Amino acid sequence: MALLLRNVELHDVDSYVAMRCDPVMMAELGGPLPREGIEAKVARDVEAASTDASWILMIVPDDRQPETVAGCLFLWSHEENGATISEVGWMVLPQFQGQGLGKASVRELLKRARDDGRWGTVHAFPGVTNMASNGICQSLGFTLLGQEDIDFADRTLRSNHWAIDLAHAIE
Ligand SMILES: CC(C)(COP(=O)(O)OP(=O)(O)OC[C@H]1O[C@@H](n2cnc3c(N)ncnc32)[C@H](O)[C@@H]1OP(=O)(O)O)[C@@H](O)C(=O)NCCC(=O)NCCS
Numbered sequence: 001m002a003l004l005l006r007n008v009e010l011h012d013v014d015s016y017v018a019m020r021c022d023p024v025m026m027a028e029l030g031g032p033l034p035r036e037g038i039e040a041k042v043a044r045d046v047e048a049a050s051t052d053a054s055w056i057l058m059i060v061p062d063d064r065q066p067e068t069v070a071g072c073l074f075l076w077s078h079e080e081n082g083a084t085i086s087e088v089g090w091m092v093l094p095q096f097q098g099q100g101l102g103k104a105s106v107r108e109l110l111k112r113a114r115d116d117g118r119w120g121t122v123h124a125f126p127g128v129t130n131m132a133s134n135g136i137c138q139s140l141g142f143t144l145l146g147q148e149d150i151d152f153a154d155r156t157l158r159s160n161h162w163a164i165d166l167a168h169a170i171e
Helices: 010-020 038-050 101-117 131-140
Strands: 004-007 055-060 072-079 083-092 121-124 141-150 155-165
Touching: 004 038, 004 101, 010 072, 038 055, 055 101, 072 101, 072 155, 083 101, 121 131, 121 141, 131 155
Parallel strands: 083 121
Antiparallel strands: 004 055, 055 072, 072 083, 121 155, 141 155
Protein backbone atom coordinates (compact mmCIF):
# COMPACT_ATOMS: atom_id res chain seq x y z
CA MET A 1 0.00 0.00 0.00
CA ALA A 2 1.51 3.31 -1.05
CA LEU A 3 0.34 6.90 -1.07
CA LEU A 4 -0.37 8.20 -4.58
CA LEU A 5 -0.58 11.88 -5.53
CA ARG A 6 -2.02 12.31 -9.04
CA ASN A 7 -3.14 15.30 -11.10
CA VAL A 8 -6.78 16.36 -10.79
CA GLU A 9 -8.98 14.95 -13.58
CA LEU A 10 -12.41 15.91 -14.92
CA HIS A 11 -14.09 13.02 -13.07
CA ASP A 12 -13.02 14.46 -9.70
CA VAL A 13 -16.14 16.65 -9.44
CA ASP A 14 -17.67 14.59 -6.61
CA SER A 15 -14.49 14.90 -4.55
CA TYR A 16 -14.42 18.66 -5.12
CA VAL A 17 -18.07 18.92 -4.03
CA ALA A 18 -17.32 16.88 -0.88
CA MET A 19 -14.39 19.15 -0.06
CA ARG A 20 -15.63 22.59 -1.05
CA CYS A 21 -19.41 22.51 -0.62
CA ASP A 22 -19.50 20.91 2.81
CA PRO A 23 -19.97 23.15 5.87
CA VAL A 24 -17.70 21.05 8.11
CA MET A 25 -14.88 20.85 5.56
CA MET A 26 -15.13 24.58 4.93
CA ALA A 27 -15.64 25.68 8.55
CA GLU A 28 -12.14 27.21 8.73
CA LEU A 29 -12.34 28.60 5.20
CA GLY A 30 -15.32 30.91 5.57
CA GLY A 31 -18.12 28.38 4.94
CA PRO A 32 -19.15 26.17 2.01
CA LEU A 33 -18.93 27.31 -1.60
CA PRO A 34 -21.97 27.08 -3.91
CA ARG A 35 -22.44 23.74 -5.73
CA GLU A 36 -22.90 25.46 -9.09
CA GLY A 37 -19.59 26.32 -10.68
CA ILE A 38 -17.72 23.29 -9.36
CA GLU A 39 -17.52 21.61 -12.80
CA ALA A 40 -16.01 24.82 -14.18
CA LYS A 41 -13.57 25.01 -11.28
CA VAL A 42 -12.48 21.39 -11.85
CA ALA A 43 -12.05 22.11 -15.56
CA ARG A 44 -9.88 25.18 -14.82
CA ASP A 45 -7.80 23.16 -12.37
CA VAL A 46 -7.35 20.29 -14.83
CA GLU A 47 -6.12 22.82 -17.39
CA ALA A 48 -3.77 24.49 -14.92
CA ALA A 49 -2.39 21.13 -13.79
CA SER A 50 -1.92 19.92 -17.37
CA THR A 51 0.35 22.87 -18.18
CA ASP A 52 2.34 22.22 -14.97
CA ALA A 53 1.89 25.91 -14.08
CA SER A 54 0.21 24.84 -10.85
CA TRP A 55 0.29 21.51 -9.08
CA ILE A 56 -3.21 20.32 -8.18
CA LEU A 57 -2.96 16.79 -6.85
CA MET A 58 -5.58 14.37 -5.59
CA ILE A 59 -4.57 12.30 -2.56
CA VAL A 60 -5.08 8.55 -3.13
CA PRO A 61 -4.20 6.83 0.18
CA ASP A 62 -3.76 3.37 -1.33
CA ASP A 63 -2.42 3.05 -4.87
CA ARG A 64 -4.12 -0.36 -5.14
CA GLN A 65 -7.48 1.46 -4.87
CA PRO A 66 -7.05 4.38 -7.25
CA GLU A 67 -10.77 5.22 -7.20
CA THR A 68 -10.61 6.22 -3.52
CA VAL A 69 -9.71 9.89 -3.15
CA ALA A 70 -9.03 11.26 0.34
CA GLY A 71 -8.28 14.89 -0.41
CA CYS A 72 -6.39 17.37 -2.52
CA LEU A 73 -3.17 19.42 -2.50
CA PHE A 74 -2.42 22.68 -4.24
CA LEU A 75 0.89 24.38 -5.03
CA TRP A 76 0.86 27.51 -7.11
CA SER A 77 2.65 30.84 -7.61
CA HIS A 78 1.02 34.23 -7.36
CA GLU A 79 1.71 37.91 -6.74
CA GLU A 80 1.78 39.09 -3.14
CA ASN A 81 2.71 42.69 -2.35
CA GLY A 82 4.56 43.02 -5.66
CA ALA A 83 6.55 39.79 -5.32
CA THR A 84 5.90 36.30 -6.70
CA ILE A 85 5.46 33.71 -3.97
CA SER A 86 4.74 29.98 -3.92
CA GLU A 87 1.77 28.92 -1.79
CA VAL A 88 0.63 25.47 -0.69
CA GLY A 89 -2.85 24.42 0.41
CA TRP A 90 -4.45 21.12 1.42
CA MET A 91 -7.72 19.37 2.20
CA VAL A 92 -8.39 15.90 3.63
CA LEU A 93 -11.94 14.52 3.79
CA PRO A 94 -13.36 13.87 7.30
CA GLN A 95 -13.27 10.06 7.13
CA PHE A 96 -9.49 10.23 6.44
CA GLN A 97 -8.57 12.95 8.94
CA GLY A 98 -6.54 12.48 12.11
CA GLN A 99 -4.45 9.62 10.69
CA GLY A 100 -1.40 11.53 9.53
CA LEU A 101 -2.49 11.52 5.89
CA GLY A 102 -2.47 15.31 5.54
CA LYS A 103 1.03 15.56 6.94
CA ALA A 104 2.36 12.65 4.85
CA SER A 105 0.83 14.06 1.66
CA VAL A 106 2.17 17.57 2.23
CA ARG A 107 5.61 16.15 3.02
CA GLU A 108 5.57 14.22 -0.27
CA LEU A 109 4.44 17.32 -2.17
CA LEU A 110 7.21 19.43 -0.64
CA LYS A 111 9.82 16.81 -1.51
CA ARG A 112 8.64 16.88 -5.12
CA ALA A 113 8.72 20.68 -5.07
CA ARG A 114 12.26 20.69 -3.68
CA ASP A 115 13.41 18.23 -6.36
CA ASP A 116 11.65 20.25 -9.08
CA GLY A 117 13.66 23.28 -8.02
CA ARG A 118 11.48 26.16 -9.20
CA TRP A 119 9.32 26.90 -6.15
CA GLY A 120 11.78 28.51 -3.72
CA THR A 121 10.36 29.26 -0.29
CA VAL A 122 6.83 27.86 0.07
CA HIS A 123 4.21 29.77 2.08
CA ALA A 124 1.01 28.57 3.79
CA PHE A 125 -1.82 30.63 5.28
CA PRO A 126 -4.05 28.44 7.50
CA GLY A 127 -6.74 30.19 9.52
CA VAL A 128 -5.53 31.08 13.00
CA THR A 129 -8.04 28.67 14.62
CA ASN A 130 -7.38 25.80 12.18
CA MET A 131 -5.56 23.51 14.61
CA ALA A 132 -4.98 20.62 12.20
CA SER A 133 -3.59 22.83 9.44
CA ASN A 134 -1.34 24.72 11.79
CA GLY A 135 -0.30 21.30 13.13
CA ILE A 136 0.83 20.27 9.64
CA CYS A 137 2.95 23.41 9.30
CA GLN A 138 4.43 23.05 12.77
CA SER A 139 5.30 19.41 12.45
CA LEU A 140 6.83 19.70 8.95
CA GLY A 141 9.21 22.46 10.00
CA PHE A 142 7.55 25.59 8.62
CA THR A 143 8.46 28.83 10.40
CA LEU A 144 5.64 31.02 11.72
CA LEU A 145 6.13 34.55 10.37
CA GLY A 146 3.04 36.18 11.92
CA GLN A 147 -0.66 36.75 11.25
CA GLU A 148 -2.36 38.48 8.34
CA ASP A 149 -5.72 38.86 6.60
CA ILE A 150 -5.89 36.94 3.32
CA ASP A 151 -8.47 36.84 0.54
CA PHE A 152 -9.95 33.43 -0.23
CA ALA A 153 -12.95 32.85 -2.52
CA ASP A 154 -14.31 36.39 -1.99
CA ARG A 155 -13.92 36.31 1.79
CA THR A 156 -11.27 37.57 4.18
CA LEU A 157 -9.66 35.10 6.60
CA ARG A 158 -7.46 35.87 9.59
CA SER A 159 -4.54 33.55 8.96
CA ASN A 160 -1.18 32.48 10.26
CA HIS A 161 1.62 33.04 7.78
CA TRP A 162 4.03 30.09 7.68
CA ALA A 163 6.97 29.56 5.32
CA ILE A 164 9.47 26.82 4.61
CA ASP A 165 12.74 26.94 2.69
CA LEU A 166 12.69 23.70 0.72
CA ALA A 167 16.41 23.66 0.15
CA HIS A 168 17.10 23.15 3.83
CA ALA A 169 14.05 21.79 5.59
CA ILE A 170 12.38 18.70 4.12
CA GLU A 171 13.75 15.25 4.93
C1 LIG B 1 -6.26 20.39 7.81
C2 LIG B 1 -6.39 18.95 7.35
C3 LIG B 1 -5.89 18.84 5.93
C4 LIG B 1 -5.55 18.06 8.27
O1 LIG B 1 -5.48 16.75 7.71
P1 LIG B 1 -5.24 15.45 8.63
O2 LIG B 1 -4.90 14.35 7.72
O3 LIG B 1 -6.39 15.30 9.54
O4 LIG B 1 -3.95 15.90 9.47
P2 LIG B 1 -2.87 14.93 10.11
O5 LIG B 1 -3.58 13.76 10.72
O6 LIG B 1 -1.80 14.67 9.13
O7 LIG B 1 -2.30 15.83 11.31
C5 LIG B 1 -1.32 16.83 11.05
C6 LIG B 1 -0.77 17.38 12.36
O8 LIG B 1 -1.79 18.19 12.99
C7 LIG B 1 -2.12 17.65 14.24
N1 LIG B 1 -3.58 17.75 14.37
C8 LIG B 1 -4.48 17.15 13.57
N2 LIG B 1 -5.72 17.49 13.95
C9 LIG B 1 -5.58 18.32 15.01
C10 LIG B 1 -6.48 19.02 15.85
N3 LIG B 1 -7.80 18.95 15.67
N4 LIG B 1 -5.97 19.78 16.84
C11 LIG B 1 -4.64 19.88 17.03
N5 LIG B 1 -3.73 19.26 16.26
C12 LIG B 1 -4.20 18.49 15.27
C13 LIG B 1 -1.66 16.22 14.23
O9 LIG B 1 -1.37 15.74 15.52
C14 LIG B 1 -0.41 16.31 13.36
O10 LIG B 1 0.68 16.81 14.09
P3 LIG B 1 1.87 15.82 14.65
O11 LIG B 1 2.51 15.23 13.43
O12 LIG B 1 2.75 16.74 15.39
O13 LIG B 1 1.17 14.80 15.49
C15 LIG B 1 -7.87 18.48 7.44
O14 LIG B 1 -8.31 18.59 8.78
C16 LIG B 1 -8.82 19.27 6.56
O15 LIG B 1 -8.84 19.09 5.36
N6 LIG B 1 -9.66 20.13 7.14
C17 LIG B 1 -10.68 20.85 6.41
C18 LIG B 1 -10.16 21.73 5.30
C19 LIG B 1 -9.10 22.70 5.74
O16 LIG B 1 -9.23 23.34 6.77
N7 LIG B 1 -8.05 22.80 4.91
C20 LIG B 1 -6.89 23.61 5.20
C21 LIG B 1 -7.02 25.00 4.77
S1 LIG B 1 -5.53 25.92 5.24
